Amino acid sequence: MKAFFSDHFVLPLPQGHRFPMEKYRLLREKVARDLPGVALCEAPAATDGQLALAHHPAWIEKISSGSLSPSEQRTLGFPWSEAMAERSRRSVGATLAACEAAREHGYSASLAGGTHHAYADRGEGFCCFNDVAVAARWVQSRRWAQHVLCLDLDVHQGNGTASIFSDDRSVFTLSLHGEKNFPFTKAHSDADWPLADGTGDELYLSSLQAALSDVAQVFRPDWVLYVAGADVYEGDRLGRLALSKAGIAARDRMVFDWCQARGLPCVITMGGGYARPIEDTVYIHFQTIELACTQHHARIGRVQ
Incomplete structure (x- = not known):
């Protein structure tokens, strides 16, 4: 199975910044060390044309030129820099490259991505460009899929993704998320499953089973984009x-x-994870990749 990474994922941030940027480096190192069945591949940078599948040209230009206002930077959560702009393009590029790999063998992953709070014309919540939305439109533009399921299991609702596809019946947005968590004003997904604080394994898994059953009754996807957030963990700070x-x-x-x-291709993105110690988040992301790798090799009929 192929998984896509870039050293650009690790963005230098001001001291004391709350985003756990080091998880990307630690995850790549653990996959390289402990998962010989995964081929680590360098992520390309998404082009303006690819980004424009889901984003307004004016927003792409703001990120490229660094013309974000102080308010836009605060809402985004990251200070602008050339490194931030490059990281944002690589994050989308990793998911697009994973789509190409999944088309051949069924499963692939980005060791970043899941930037589901980015809207067509703005970013927020540490999300600059929406890799999931761009990828959905991209696989459709390549005629690899007609109907795409955006399955968002991050603890925070994928408000940007829901907004981008609010009038698009060819993309189904499904979100299981914390009812009282960010974003505090929710968008409307095609199916929202808000969960109470303290929801544990049994209720979560029964809700997910019901949600997937419901989707199967109303939508027939031929592609799945999976935001596998680690922030549902009981030890997550947020x-x-x-x-x-x-x-x-x-x-x-x-x-x-x-x-x-x-028989659906499944592209996995990491989404959020804010546990301390950070190794708990890294382990959860790694576990997701490991399980996907097992499914991948089962599908292609061999085990490495």
């Missing part, structure tokens, strides 16, 4: 849910089994 690591593994297996039963 999550407010209470899933165990074993519960999160069961979540991922349920998603992959659902895709496998339907």
Whole structure:
């Protein structure tokens, strides 16, 4: 299975910044060390044309030129720099490259991405460009898929993704998220499953099973983009849910089994994760990649 990374994912930030940027380096190192069945590939930078599939040209230009206002930078959560602009392009490029790989073998991953708070004309919540939205439009433009499921299991609702596809019946947005968590004013996904603070493994997994069953009744995807957030973990600083690591593994297996039963390509993006120690977040992301790798090799009929 191929997984896409870039050293650009690790953006230098001001001292004391709360975003756990080091998780990307640590995840890449753990995958390289402990998952020989995964081929690590350098992520390309998304082009203006690719970004424009889901973003307004004026927003792309603002990021490229560094003409963000102080207010826009505060809402985004990152100070502008050339490194930030490059990181944002590479994050989208990784997901697009993963789509190309998944088309051949069914599963692939970006070791970043899941930037689901970015709207067509603005960014917020540490999300500059929406890699999931760009990828959905890109696979459609390549005629690899007609109907795309954006399956968002980050603890925060994918408000940007929901907004971008609010009038697009060819893309179905499904979000299971913390009801009282950010964003505090929610967008309207095609299916929203808000969960109470403290939701644990049993209720979460039964809700996910019901959500996937409901989707199968109303939408027939031929591609899945999966935001596999680690921030549903009981030890996450920002999550407010209470899933165990074993519960999160069961979540991922349920998603992959659902895709496998339907023969659907599945592209995995990391989404959020804010646990301390950071190694807990890295382990959860790694666990997702490991489970996807197992499904990948089962699909192609060999084990490495």
